[in-house]
Amino acid sequence: MVNAHWLSRHKGFLILLPSLILTAIFIYGFIGTSFFFSLTNWRTLAVDLSLRDPMWQTYADMLAMPRFQADLRNTVVFTVLFIGLAVSVGLGLAILLDRQIAGKGFFRNTFLFPYALSFIVTGVVWRWIFNPETGINLFFNFLGINRALEAAGMNPLEPGWTTDPAVVFSVNQLLSQIWPGGMSFQIEWGIPVALIPVAIAATWQLSGFVMAMYLGGLGGISPQIRDAARIDGAGDLRLYRSVIIPMLNPITISTVIILLHVSLKIFDLVFAMSGVGPGFATDVPAIFVFEMMFKAARYNLGAAASIVMLIASSLVIVPYLVHTFKHRES
């Protein structure tokens, strides 16, 4: 019996073996190889796998590139805008649907529907909605807003959306006060206006997912808890703010982590909707990697940027996985 058990244990391992080998090669082996490429002199079509001297020079070059600095800024700004919007909209929708109402299924399906589409479809459509010559800007004419503005002697409202190179709320001044080298920044540290439409499109696509996560969590809150809070005299607002939303914290954390992982590697949506944007206003690391590897043949640079992306996502994902596994074992 013990012997049979021992055998079957190893049989289990053998069954896993194909997937384990594939993972070892295609995930860990390839990550190692990418990292190695990032340390080499391979920066033309001709493969050159000699190590650079100094070894980290490609990373130094990359961090000094205004384009890559813009990418880092854009990732931070996009992440904050997108996650802020998606979580608040998603939570709002879940709360609206957290009751017995007619057509609940219809509403839920409508809000979740965009999640089934590809980022390319989303990008293609929203690109037109935010095209300065049509789309949203037509509403400012239809609604008479522009006529009113002109009558008041002001310029009509015609935002350039994804074509706007402006960076607002620049903090360069502030940064230069706390960091001596600050005045030599080659880019404006602020909010690129062109990223706002991209964050809105991403919210359209993913807020339904956030809603679904929260609806799952809300379904697990027992009616007794709601009743108890009501007996204590809590109104709707109070009930959600002080009782229900705090109870949903684990869901919020999971959701934010999933969205972080989407936003740190966002590629297709930006690629289809705005590309790199004016003055790299909507460029992101994933597009940088793609262009360095498949357009510019700067392989070591592309590999270095991809490793930076990997580290950024790992900082989010690894603690989450470790926590989940520990939690489960205890």
Next chain:
Amino acid sequence: MSLKRGLLWFGLGLMVLLYLLPIYVMLINSVRDASSVSLAAMWQFPSRISVEGFAEAWRMLSPNLKNSLVMVIPAAFLSSILGALNGYIFSKWRFRGSEILFALLLFGFFIPYQAILLPLVRFLQWINLYGTLPGLILTHVVYGVSVTTLIFRNFYVNIPGSIVEAATVDGAGIIEVFWRVILPLSLPAFAVALIFQFTNIWNDFLFGITVVPNPQSQPVTIALNNLSGSFSVDWNVVMAGAIVAALPTALVYLGLGKFFVRGLVSGAVKA
């Protein structure tokens, strides 16, 4: 009370309108004829309905739609089958270190694939699968296994271990138990995994554009992006193309939404 209800319905109605706005843009602009496509009339109903845009989009995208189908069906099936086997072992035949192996496997689902792209392309060139649909299928199977394993493992954990024990006492081996006991119970998990994989792989862009540079062999998402970026293609064709490319996953969602939601929640939480 009725004021609150009124506000609720107003809020929901407004959100529905906002969410359907892009769908509306796609629909009404896809059914214009080329002569009535205009930037100024984007929000207006066309004066007459034309299928010109769809005919042209179909002509341009149907080879790529076929590529997508040829890619997604085997890739979704193979990654689901591997995921079922792995999930079975990780839930019912745990051994020392199996949890660590599971975590290492799962990590593969969360990495930005940019970090493996260059070696992947070199590897596919080396085994002569670069630029081919089989190469793309292999890629999607390999990088899909982590999430399918997660889906099946989470499903099998809820099947009582006593069923497996009873079968082993009767003398059934590890494979036999899977085949005779576990597999027949796995239909819902297969539905979830297949739908999850179908949507993910159909909607993929990064692997399609990097592994298959030849436009003739590219999946539909890449072809749609090329269509949209081309100045010689009319806008009605682009919108019709977007609908055509979105239709398969949209239909799966509308028809099998229940499994779809389950898949995304299980892929998202409780690793």
